Amino acid sequence: MSDENTQQLFLALRPALIRFLAARGLGADEAQDAVQDLFLKLDGMRLDAIADPRAYLYRAADNLVLDRRRSGFRRLNRETRWGGLAAPIGPGIDPQPSIETLLIDRERLTAVADALAGLPERTAEIFRRFRLLGEPQREIAQTLGISLSAVEKHLQRAYAAVVDARRRLDVDFGSPRGHSSGGESDAA
Amino acid sequence: MRPDGDNDADTAAIGWLLRLRDGAAADWEAFTVWLESAPDNNAAYERVALADQDVDLGSDRRATPTAANDDDPQRLTRWWLLAGLGVAAAAAITIIIAAPGPGVRPAPYEVVTAPGEKRVVTLNDGSAITVSGGTQLVLDRAAGRRAELRRGEALFKVRHDPASPFVVIVGTDKIVDLGTVFTVAHESGNLRVAVTEGSVRYNPEAENLLLIAGDSINRAQGGPIIRSSGDADALAEWRRGRLDFADASLRNVAARLSRNLGTPVSVDADIAGQSFSGTIVLGKPAPTLARVADLAGVAVRHDGNGWRFYTRDLGAN
Numbered sequence A: 001m002s003d004e005n006t007q008q009l010f011l012a013l014r015p016a017l018i019r020f021l022a023a024r025g026l027g028a029d030e031a032q033d034a035v036q037d038l039f040l041k042l043d044g045m046r047l048d049a050i051a052d053p054r055a056y057l058y059r060a061a062d063n064l065v066l067d068r069r070r071s072g073f074r075r076l077n078r079e080t081r082w083g084g085l086a087a088p089i090g091p092g093i094d095p096q097p098s099i100e101t102l103l104i105d106r107e108r109l110t111a112v113a114d115a116l117a118g119l120p121e122r123t124a125e126i127f128r129r130f131r132l133l134g135e136p137q138r139e140i141a142q143t144l145g146i147s148l149s150a151v152e153k154h155l156q157r158a159y160a161a162v163v164d165a166r167r168r169l170d171v172d173f174g175s176p177r178g179h180s181s182g183g184e185s186d187a188a
Numbered sequence B: 001m002r003p004d005g006d007n008d009a010d011t012a013a014i015g016w017l018l019r020l021r022d023g024a025a026a027d028w029e030a031f032t033v034w035l036e037s038a039p040d041n042n043a044a045y046e047r048v049a050l051a052d053q054d055v056d057l058g059s060d061r062r063a064t065p066t067a068a069n070d071d072d073p074q075r076l077t078r079w080w081l082l083a084g085l086g087v088a089a090a091a092a093i094t095i096i097i098a099a100p101g102p103g104v105r106p107a108p109y110e111v112v113t114a115p116g117e118k119r120v121v122t123l124n125d126g127s128a129i130t131v132s133g134g135t136q137l138v139l140d141r142a143a144g145r146r147a148e149l150r151r152g153e154a155l156f157k158v159r160h161d162p163a164s165p166f167v168v169i170v171g172t173d174k175i176v177d178l179g180t181v182f183t184v185a186h187e188s189g190n191l192r193v194a195v196t197e198g199s200v201r202y203n204p205e206a207e208n209l210l211l212i213a214g215d216s217i218n219r220a221q222g223g224p225i226i227r228s229s230g231d232a233d234a235l236a237e238w239r240r241g242r243l244d245f246a247d248a249s250l251r252n253v254a255a256r257l258s259r260n261l262g263t264p265v266s267v268d269a270d271i272a273g274q275s276f277s278g279t280i281v282l283g284k285p286a287p288t289l290a291r292v293a294d295l296a297g298v299a300v301r302h303d304g305n306g307w308r309f310y311t312r313d314l315g316a317n
Helices: A004-025 A028-041 A053-080 A099-117 A119-133 A137-144 A148-174 B005-023 B024-036 B041-054 B073-081 B252-259 B285-296 B311-316
Strands: B109-112 B120-123 B126-130 B136-140 B146-157 B167-170 B173-186 B190-202 B210-214 B215-220 B228-229 B244-251 B266-268 B275-280 B298-304 B306-311
Touching: A004 A028, A004 A053, A004 B024, A028 A053, A028 B041, A053 B024, A053 B041, A099 A119, A099 A148, A119 A137, A119 A148, A148 B005, A148 B041, B005 B024, B005 B041, B005 B285, B024 B041, B073 B109, B190 B285, B210 B215, B244 B252, B252 B266, B252 B275, B252 B285, B252 B306, B275 B285, B285 B298
Parallel strands: B146 B167, B266 B306
Antiparallel strands: B109 B136, B120 B126, B126 B146, B136 B146, B146 B173, B167 B173, B173 B190, B190 B210, B190 B215, B215 B228, B244 B275, B298 B306
């Protein structure tokens, strides 16, 4: 790590990140490894230009877990289709998605598009602003002249539709752990 | 379809996803505590977060370097069409730390095009900038999400990332993308911004104007913002080998022709302010300029230094 501030920040936040990763379903060793990964990836970066460097590190850690989960699903779907085991935490993301992966992604995209197409117009508009245009909720509320909690209700509804679409597909694809895509720590 | 207990957990998880979008470190700490408070919470969050990523599936967010002459950055903005057309599947993996953040050692470089030249610059994140002739653009490898337009015109097709919006700097003005294809032109102190797809924000800290597809603004240095809707494509016409002019001064027409034809074009002072409207298909300089002159009711001649528009009386001499 070339920048001292970044290093200090990272070391200070390390215990909190490990706790977060454990709460996100990683075992103790995996959490340590993941934090190490994060550390290497951030090597040479200066975080002081980022508005909230600590939030940034949390988000990076969260994305790391999601990436591993996603690539884990892919491997399982392709190779073993074990029903009872959750995604393994491995080092790699598939460098080239397989045809099957692409087909599954296409299915997912279609399902999401269908789910969004089925939303009321207002809800779809708010979701589009929030998720595709990246407008903050407060701004959407101001632009449309509605309350912040109304915006959140619309977004709740839109996301519920998207989550439902994914859940239905997971049943179709025989995703590990069916609709419940938790980590191995909760594999009862 | 869904087990009852999942409903509540999903609702809570979606709430967290929304809160964390612009969350501070304290929000992430509170989120950690929520995750720890019930064994199913993590599964619910993961379900919601992965579904959220599905929304990106059409966009192929992995930064695959493209050939510099790849003039098809269309796919980058394909996720725009998501709600209507489920197309193009590719893995969507958002690794926020894959791209160097701002503040890494600056490594600026200039893209300068000769008049008449057109070049496509592809950035590491897959964004593509079509640089018109006679343009000077400053990019920075360490700060990949910003560009400074010193002069000329460029069309930006940027890969949208809400966490790190693409910013175009023109003098003291700032144009911030919100998922977008847009053109910025800067000549003789005059700024034009036109949005073809998506939206941008103009000077978020000052005027804070939201421009959506079809909008454009025109502003002389320090002058008022003149906003119009519906002609965004006009500004990007040069990409297709056409120039559209709507009530433009001949001075402006000459400047744009100059850049696009790659040959100096000037205009006599007494007709420089004359208004011109029309569509010009770009070809070889002589016939193209003859056509403009014809439409404008003026004459054009080539002297030792380049082409020049005159009033018809003088040109006939």
